[in-house]
Amino acid sequence: MTTVNKEAPRHPSPGAGKRSERESLKIVRRTSYGRLAADTALALFVFGLIWMSATNPNFQWDVVFKYLTSAIILKGLWTTIELTVISMVLGTIIGVFLALMMLSEDRWLRSFVAAYKWLFRGTPLLVQLIFWFNISALYPEIDVGLPGGETLFTLSGNAITPFMAALLGLALHESAYMAEIIRGGILAVGQGQSEAATAIGMRRLQVYWRITLPQALRVIVPATGNQVILMLKTTSLVSVIALPELLYSAQTIYARTFEVIPLLIVASIWYLTICSLLSVGQYFLEHKLGRGFRSTN
């Protein structure tokens, strides 16, 4: 406004000489009393909740702090992280192949993926986990070889540890969802992009790797981030096959001491901590990938 001040006003109005006085008038906003009341009520409610949980002896905060960093809980936490990372990596790798098969022109490849998704998304994960855990009963030995030919090597059923059963169940289930996410990301990249890349002489794999995939990631990464957070919590299902991840470790303690609530709080604190860290990481990754697509960069 300062530059405007130097020029003569284009539409002189009554009292034009007193510009500065009119410009410095103070603006008064109205207070919303309804909102004030709602905020007060909310504050009281939240304060009450915190007060209650802090002072209620049933929460046994001393027990919570005693176990929060105990060896058995930390070991369980580590197993949970391992399960999350490995099954997400495996699930994503399988998902990439499934997505490429879905995008292929070959009808048989597409049908295979359709059946795969139907099976793994249509049955509860809990059922799949118990199934893989019991696979040793179903097939005590698995001969790996050519159909009708010689056996190459033999997997004995006992070789499927609970950890492997858990990984298998989580990863296969996850891959069905990741396939869908990856396919969606690839389809979201305009055809003009791969055409332009082809036209400058890139080969098909180069086009995928240098042009399509980096842009698809912009769609894939946020969705995958959500899947990781979901997976972190889903690993707790694995407690049913007695694999000592975070929840099962807490359970083994309270089975002994009957301090159920405090130990569930211990587990929850760790789940929340990891989720929060993941969310921060997701934010920065999305920011980096968004370059060239936001209206401000």
Place this chain on the structure above:
Amino acid sequence: MTNNEPMVWAEGVMKSFGSLQVLKGIDLVVDRGQVVCLIGPSGSGKSTFLRCINNLETIDGGWLSVDGELVGYNREGDCLIELREKEAAARRAHIGMVFQHFNLFAHKTALKNVMEGPVAVRRMKKDAARDLAMDLLDRVGLKDKADVFPNRLSGGQQQRVAIARALAMEPKLILFDEPTSALDPELVGEVLQVMRDLAKGGMTMVVVTHEMAFAREVADTVVFMDGGVVVEQGSPKEVLSAPKMARTQDFLQSVG
């Protein structure tokens, strides 16, 4: 590698999509250093023919060669054998293409867009590719936009970057598919100016366009296509000012 064959040589080129025959025997010769403008009504197959020239679509019949090399096939005796993917890509690298909607790589800056071909296809060192790309951006008047992403460039600027990207492959031929049709009228001029300079520099160009003034001024040959065939071709004067065929006359009348 100079030979005296024409740069583009099409004889009876045919192309169908399913049961729809789009190209019904295109005959066209483009000599070295020539600018050929393709005009014709919507759906006449101009884009399809252009895409056939750099093998984005494979032809179903006829003969099509660029710089003496068959497009999409190798000849063995009486047979045309489809090219391996690698060979097809290598041949495309020498043919530039500029699209109606620019198709700049959205995740790369202007500079990186131009560097992409030299780095990924010509296997140039990053530094050399950057110098080359900078020179080319300078040539299209966009040196100061090197680090800007495409979504922050105007249509005219995007199209000029796209032309620089095509030039970075040192093509022997550049194909333009309605390069100014998606632009606001006031931005058309800057793109046409770059194309005019290229033509003056002796670049062989095939341009699908609705800019009759440009065709009149720059083209050596104007080709009128309709219904998947070449109806009439000749110098701009012959085709645009004194068309012989009734279909050409009708078309020119309709575009004003």
